[in-house]
Amino acid sequence: QQQVKQSPQSLIVQKGGISIINCAYENTAFDYFPWYQQFPGKGPALLIAIRPDVSEKKEGRFTISFNKSAKQFSLHIMDSQPGDSATYFCAASMLNNNDMRFGAGTRLTVKP
C-alpha cells in the first residue's frame, strides 16, 4: 500500500516557468515532510522539508505548501532552470524517523 502518492510522474517546463509537484498522504501521524532531489547516478539529496505546524516554507526558489486538512503538500520551483532537471521525491515520516515513506517520484525536465 502506497502511503504517499505523488503526481505527475513526469513534468516538462520551460526555463523561467513554475514547476509544481503534488503529494498526498494517508497517515495522519506523519509529522515530517521532506522533498528530495536526485540527479542521474546519484543518491537522493534533501532539498527542503516542512513540519505540519506551518502552511508554507520557502528556501530560495523552492517552496513547500502544506494543507493539513486535505493531507496534501506540494513543491513549487520558481524560475525553473535547466539545472533543476532531476527526479524529485516527496516523503513523509513520523518524528522518530524509522520508516520514511516515499512517493514514486517525478521526473522534471526544464527546457532552455
Added chain:
Amino acid sequence: DAGITQSPRHKVTETGTPVTLRCHQTENHRYMYWYRQDPGHGLRLIHYSYGVKDTDKGEVSDGYSVSRSKTEDFLLTLESATSSQTSVYFCAISDPGQGQSGYTFGSGTRLTVV
C-alpha cells in the same frame, strides 16, 4: 556523498548466489537504512538499524537480511539472489536525536541478477 560510502557501485550476479552490499558512514549517525529504488515505486525500505546489533524490517524485507556490528557499517545480504532483486540499492543515515531528521543517502549500488 560526503560521510557515506556504498560498495560495490555495480555488481552482476547469478540467480541463487548470495550477495552482500556494504554501507560505511563516518558521521556517527545512529540510524542506518537500506532502500531499493525501482521505476514506478520510488524508494522502498528494506531494513533499518537504530543501533549496533539493533535492526528491524521494512516494507520489502523478504529475501534480505542485515547486520550491524559497528556503528559505521551496515551490511545488506541477499541470501539467494533472484531476478526480482535486480534494482538500485541505496543506504541512508539519519540521527533525529541530533537534529538530523533528514536522510543522507549514499550514491547507490546497481545490482543485476542474471
